[in-house]
Amino acid sequence: MVPFRGLGSPSSASNAMNLWQALIGMLSPNSSRRRTRRSRSAAATSLENRILLTAISSMNPAVQIVNGTGTSLYESVGMVGDTGGYGCSGTLIAPQYVLTAGHCAEGVGDTAGRFFVGGQEYRTTKVFLHPSYNPGQLGQDGAHDIALYKLDRPVTNVIPTPINRTVPVVGQLLTLVGFGGGGTGTTGHTGDYGTKRVGTTPIDRVTTQTIFWNFDNNTESNTAPGDSGGPAFVTINGVRYVAGVTSGGDQANAGIGDTSFDTRVDAYAAWIDSIVGSAATTTVGIVASDAAAAETTTNQTANPGAFIVTRTGSIASSLTVKLGISGTAVNGTDYNSLPTTVTIPAGAASATIFLTVRDDTAVEGMETATLTLASGTGYSIDATRTSGTVSITDNEAIPPTVSIAASDAAAAEATTSQAANPGTYVVTRTGSTTAPLVVNLTRSGTAVSGTDYNALPTTVTIPAGAASTAITLTIRDDTFVEGNETAVLTIATGTGYLVNTSQAFATVTIADNEVATSNDQFANRRTITGTSVVVTGSNVGATRESGEPSVAGVGGGKTVWWTWKATITGTVTLSTAGSSFDTTLGVYRGTAVNALTQVVANDDESYRNGIYTSKVTFGAVAGQTYQIAVDGYEGESGNIKLALTQTASRSRDALTTSRRRRWSFDD
Structure with a gap:
């Protein structure tokens, strides 16, 4: 009799598996243990899983499958069973369908x-x-040892994992995954069940419905009882x-010399x-099969990527797949x-898209x-496998x-004890220094080039x-x-250069001395002092003091x-033209702010x-001293430019007052 690779076979039963099945049965919803009518909570389910996994780990041997290793990968491979427990393996091939062996589903x-x-x-x-x-x-064509489980939910x-639709060939490497017994080729399986194991072996023979391999030596792996229904994976173009x-093998212990077979x-x-x-089994993926492209070099034409x-599932008809384009290179x-779509033709499982590189003279570096x-x-x-990226090497x-x-970010106008303090910028390049390099610059900031400092x-x-090279900022x-x-x-x-975007600008701060x-x-x-003079100042932050007159x-x-003493008798003109705000201007006689006599005042030169x-x-x-007041119209403030000129001719004092007043209407 050909041995099954499931645990339903009496010859494969063991105390360890009995414990395994008893544990699964204890946690089963059909367990004879009394349950409340309350729905099982996520926490309860999680607790049962932890108990289950703890028991599994306690039976986990140092050697997995037969000459394999334990794994947490191959997530689509799970345990298959019935109300009596788990005794086989299986693979999720669609969200609601599991592929397993026929003898695992027999009688279920x-x-x-x-x-x-x-x-x-x-x-x-x-x-x-x-x-x-x-x-x-079993073990020959005509067994049809295959079954599907439809699950109660996706x-x-x-x-x-998609199913293979191409004919396997001798020498092709199989990746065997299952929850069956572990051991070595010498010992055969040791009855250590319930842990996912993985190993590899090459195909030795292929018939119409069956794949065979010989367990020749301890460099190969083999399936064991409990692995029935599990997958033998192949990888084609990066797709598993x-x-x-x-299905089974010709030796019960699955040791060296065994010939095993899969459907x-x-x-x-x-x-x-x-x-x-x-449609449910059609899954598409994309990879860069040639990820290194390049512009033309001296001895080579442009290298495409x-x-x-690829697709899984039926290839009977063509399939159009939508694409998005991105990367640092420009499409x-x-x-x-x-293209934004690609069509995989009928009869084909894949389609190739070539990236044809265009040569240019721009210095771009590597692009994608x-x-x-x-x-x-x-x-x-x-x-x-949602995307693929090709890198394009630049030939410039x-x-x-x-x-x-x-390098000197603190500059200042002159002070009483110190001349104006300049600032300094340093422009640096990487790479060869054999030739001069001209670098373009732009100027900005709150200071005015050519006014606050010599033009940069x-x-x-x-x-x-x-x-x-250094650039000096000379302060005016x-x-x-x-x-x-x-x-x-x-x-x-x-x-001839690239800009370091992280160090593309530099700032020098100029301290004011006013x-x-x-x-x-x-x-x-x-x-x-004098008869022709211009002074500057500011009323920013100025306040009104007690007794101070309202200017104009x-x-x-x-x-x-300001205060000014006339040295000659004559006509005086005062102007705030050039100030940065709406001013008022008044001239007074007197020495106390609360006892001044107005000489002349003006709001606007020409409203x-x-x-x-x-x-x-x-x-x-x-010989007469005059007090000069500059204020802002209704509280305005800014920089002040005050010009005084006097000519030696008499003029009658002229009093001018504002003709402007703001008002509002009540509705």
């Missing part, structure tokens, strides 16, 4: 089957035993397929499709346009082209990369033999209250003060013409 009722995979147990709603199953023919946490279903899955593809449905799109520019599978009709996507010499840094260049040359002193300002130099794109609003208080007014009769509250700075003219008397 439609709702009595069980499958344990991905940490969960599933029950069957239908058991499909091949209609021509003949246990008397498996959502495990990716199914179920090529065989473990050929491709021979039953039509029967499987008639139950599972070809290639993608291969239609760096390579001939890739990626094709990604998109959802479509009539197929599902293999989650392990890699240029230097240019960076900029502020828009190009700089790193000389031959040097890896860097002024009398404006500006606060700290910045001067930014940025590397612009140019010829003190804002030091003449806020009347007692701290600044002195003006307009509420402001941000007054700053109608949109000139909102102020201007006054009055007759000054030699």
